[in-house]
Amino acid sequence: MTIPRRALLALTCAAAALLPVAAVAQTTDWPTKPITMVVPYPPGGVNDLVARAVADRMSQSLGKPVIIANRAGAATTVASNFAAKAAPDGYTIYAAGTSLVINPTLQGNVQYDTKRDFRPVSLMSVTPFILHVHPALPVADLAGLVAHARANPDKLNIASSGIGATNHMAAELLKEAAQIRLVHVPYKGGAQAGQDVAAGNAQMMFSAAIEAMPLLDGKLTRAIAISSNKRSPAFPDLPTIEEAGGPKGFNVIFWQAMVVPAATPQPIVDRIYAATRKAVEDPELQKQFGRQGVELRGSTPEELQQLFDREEKTWGTLIREKGIKAE
Incomplete structure (x- = not known):
């Protein structure tokens, strides 16, 4: 049976109209399956342990497992390249480290652009x-x-x-x-x-x-x-570099932060943000890692982007001026 052209056009328009509804429904229902948290370090180190603790708390908040995927290699570039190209559907999230903003200048051949390919969600920890x-x-x-x-x-x-x-x-x-x-x-x-x-x-x-x-x-x-600009509760008697008579404003920390592929829908980003903040503000986790000199700390996406910008400028300038090259 041949469908009249006018009827076919009507069916096509109706199907097209349903696509945004389906997309909204998919976003509203998220998550419907396990989520993968990419970690750019091998298992067992403090950064991996922080990510696993946060993932565990996020699993409880989101109602679906958040599974750790360790993708170490090339000074974290392997993980960053992978996460940048992941589907922006909320099922791949990235526990990035400071090297996310260092490597584009240091390595020179990364397959991602920090601003173009990633969307900042929240800070997770500083060490x-x-x-x-x-x-x-x-x-x-x-x-x-x-x-x-x-x-x-x-x-x-x-x-x-x-x-x-x-x-x-x-x-x-x-x-x-x-x-x-x-x-x-x-x-x-x-x-x-x-x-x-x-x-x-x-x-x-x-x-x-x-x-x-x-x-x-x-x-x-x-x-x-x-090296931080304030003393650590784990080492209260240890002065900062500035307090010890060193350069003013000296503040070097290793940070971990939650980022997602840039095109991830806002409603999903909002849920990831809420789950991340709830996890890092957990008093038990803060106490656990605080004893090890790690401060669990959240941020707004805007604050995290500002951190990225500052760090990228500081380290990019230093790397270029000193001619530092990756091995």
């Missing part, structure tokens, strides 16, 4: 770094460290988790601001670098609080200052 030294280094504070470094240019090693890692950026910023010449020694991870500081193969480094704690407790290294 300051502890500047600590080998006990044999004849310094008691930051002023002594700077003076010793100036008297011994290019003779002291400062370790890091790797080229372009946030603690490497902290080291370069300190070198620049204090006008000291230290030899940067990159490692494949903060734990290995810390062990070499304890062994005396490097004289100092900025370590994530949780990685510095066992070395400090065992008297294997000595703390000098903390």
Whole structure:
């Protein structure tokens, strides 16, 4: 049977009219299946543990499992490239780290644009770094460290988790601001670098609080200052870099933040935002991670975008001026 042209046109228009209704219904019903949270780090580290704790609380809020997918590699670029190209349907969310805004300048060949491909949702956590030294280094504070470094240019090693890692950026910023010449020694991870500081193969480094704690407790290294612009409740007696006489406004933290593909619908973003904020504001989780020097902290999407812009400008400028290249 042949359908008259006028009737066919009417059917087509009716079907087209139903498409927005179906899309709205799909958005309203979200989530109807498990959600994947991409984590750019291997299992077991503090960033993975934060993501898993947040994912667990989000599962309770959203009524569907939030499943962790660890996609480590290429200094987190593997995960960032994957998340940027994921379907913008709310079923792939990304627990991004500071390298999200560092890598486009450092790597130069990433397959994403932070502003174009991602939509900021909320900050999740911030972790300051502890500047600590080998006990044999004849310094008691930051002023002594700077003076010793100036008297011994290019003779002291400062370790890091790797080229372009946030603690490497902290080291370069300190070198620049204090006008000291230290030899940067990159490692494949903060734990290995810390062990070499304890062994005396490097004289100092900025370590994530949780990685510095066992070395400090065992008297294997000595703390000098903390990299954030305020003291950490986990180390209340440890001065900030600025308090210790260092550069004013010095504030280097590692952050984790929730982002989604840019075209994710607003109603879904709103639900992810609410679930993320509820998770990071959980008193039990805050206490649990606070003991490890990690501050769970939420933000508005606008505040997170402002953080991205500041960090991208700070680290991009430093990388270009210092000619820092990825391995």
